[in-house]
Amino acid sequence: MVEQDKRYKEYPYKEKVGIRPVSWEVFHRLCKGLVQNIAKYDPDVIVGNGRGGLMAATLVSHMLQKDLFPIRISRRENNVIKHERPVWSVLPAKDLKRKKVLVVDEICDTGETLNMITAKCWEMKPADVKTAVLYSRVKGQGIPDYIGVITEELIVNIWDSEIFDQAAKKFKFHPDYITGFQMQSLEIDDAFQLKIKPIKIAKGQVENK
Template sequence: MTSPYDYSTRQGIYPISWEDFHGLCKALAQAAAVFDPAIILGVGRGGYYPATLIAHLLQAEIYPVRLSRRVNDVVTHERPQWMVHPPETVRGQRVLVVDEISSTGETLEMVKAEALRLGAADVRCAVLYAHTWGAAIPDAIGLITDALILNPWDREIYRDGAFQFHPEYVEALAQQGVAPSPDLLIPATPVGPLAKDTLGS
């Protein structure tokens, strides 16, 4: 099975705009409406973005769950580790698990199994993206691609007083033979100043 962090296996790059993101979420909401979920479980961190929008579109309750191979954004575990479990309120409810991507599908299967263990009536899974080797797990997929996906929300970080490409993307792009360039960033400038700047005091 392909490692979810082996970026050398990606075929090209696929920058996702905020408009692309919104369109993918609308398509997933349409697909999920037939299931009519009462509760959406957003898998953090990346799954919080589509889960929140889909929950608004479907007017469903949303709860965060968290399990990850990462600690402080560094991959440290071979298997996903639980940090935040589903709530007891899933009991007897139709539950939609929403995540950013299905690579191995292991995270989705773990959340689904935990929700069913807690008594959920039925559980389905939806993701923005899936690689071909992880496409069999979700019930709904916005986009199937083996390209290196550049998300709009984590493409850049703020460090040392400046916005810059996320180091993981820089490394992943290098494995594709692509140098990070400004046209790959989201064309947005900070709007401000803050009405009340007390964070630094």
């Protein structure tokens, strides 16, 4: 199950309908689709929200050849829900003044996080601020300027579908996704199990006893 402080609202897995796996190829195609439409706006800088938002923000910034400024605002700490509302840990760069800003995040649920980021960016007196997300729920679709996919499905991203179990010393399917599947009474089939073996690193190799 998803770890969280019981005082705070859990992630709405019960509201998800269906599963949508996102491979590296699909992720790349989504970013290309966003960039094709963002190009006309021609932002001066990209502001990417970590963690998941930085995946898209990094690729978009490379494709548009623009500088990327990472930020961090979330209800979570080390993947555990700790706050009722999103909390800032890394603020936007101060040199946004008179620049066209593109904020990139992974998903828009209610729009609260995206609205807080936008408001904070406007405090830096930019020329303009627009927002882009890979995914949005139906109720949040009015917030971002650019959306890759509007869906109520549980998104299973390739980049966070596995975690490393320190005790077992092995990789396993992310517990959050397991919870999401269980909420829909779905089985996790082989299609969702990554069969990618780690490469032996060049330096710092630890021998498992």
